[in-house]
Amino acid sequence: MYDAVLLATDGSTPASRAFDRAVTLAIETGATLHVLSVVDVGDLDPFTDADIDAVDELLRDAAETAVDDAAERAREAGVDVVSTVRVGVPHREICAYADETAADVVVVGTHGRAGLSRALLGSVAARVVRTSTVPVLVVPPV
Numbered sequence: 144m145y146d147a148v149l150l151a152t153d154g155s156t157p158a159s160r161a162f163d164r165a166v167t168l169a170i171e172t173g174a175t176l177h178v179l180s181v182v183d184v185g186d187l188d189p190f191t192d193a194d195i196d197a198v199d200e201l202l203r204d205a206a207e208t209a210v211d212d213a214a215e216r217a218r219e220a221g222v223d224v225v226s227t228v229r230v231g232v233p234h235r236e237i238c239a240y241a242d243e244t245a246a247d248v249v250v251v252g253t254h255g256r257a258g259l260s261r262a263l264l265g266s267v268a269a270r271v272v273r274t275s276t277v278p279v280l281v282v283p284p285v
Contacts, residue, residue, distance in 0.1 A: 145247040146174055150213065152180050153209055160283075164250055164282050166216075174247065176224050180228050181236040182228065183231075183232070234274060237271050238274050238276070247278075251271055251279065251280070
């Protein structure tokens with residue numbers, strides 16, 4: 144049914160819950176699990192040029208750790224894994240990667256924000272749902 148399952152992760156608790164679902168899908172369908180983390184270019188905006196290299200390195204390290212941890216756990220579960228870190232606008236990079244890899248489904252966690260908090264902060268998961276050309280499985284925090 145699926146050849147490629149894309150897990151978008153930032154290493155958070157909601158992403159960990161999404162990991163469980165993505166691995167289950169990959170195991171049940173024999174799919175390759177693509178683990179992607181996106182360094183959000185928006186996170187670099189508030190910093191001066193002097194700080195930007197250090198912040199960029201920290202953000203890249205965090206993304207690499209999230210991807211490496213998920214990939215290792217998936218391999219331990221017997222799943223074939225491809226891991227990638229990108230820099231850009233998260234929902235755009237997730238959707239572009241899904242298209243490039245012919246992913247059959249994108250799995251993302253959500254922090255479960257609602258109301259004003261969600262409106263002000265936005266939601267990567269919601270944006271992926273709106274812009275993805277493939278089905279998106281959104282895993283709630285509970």
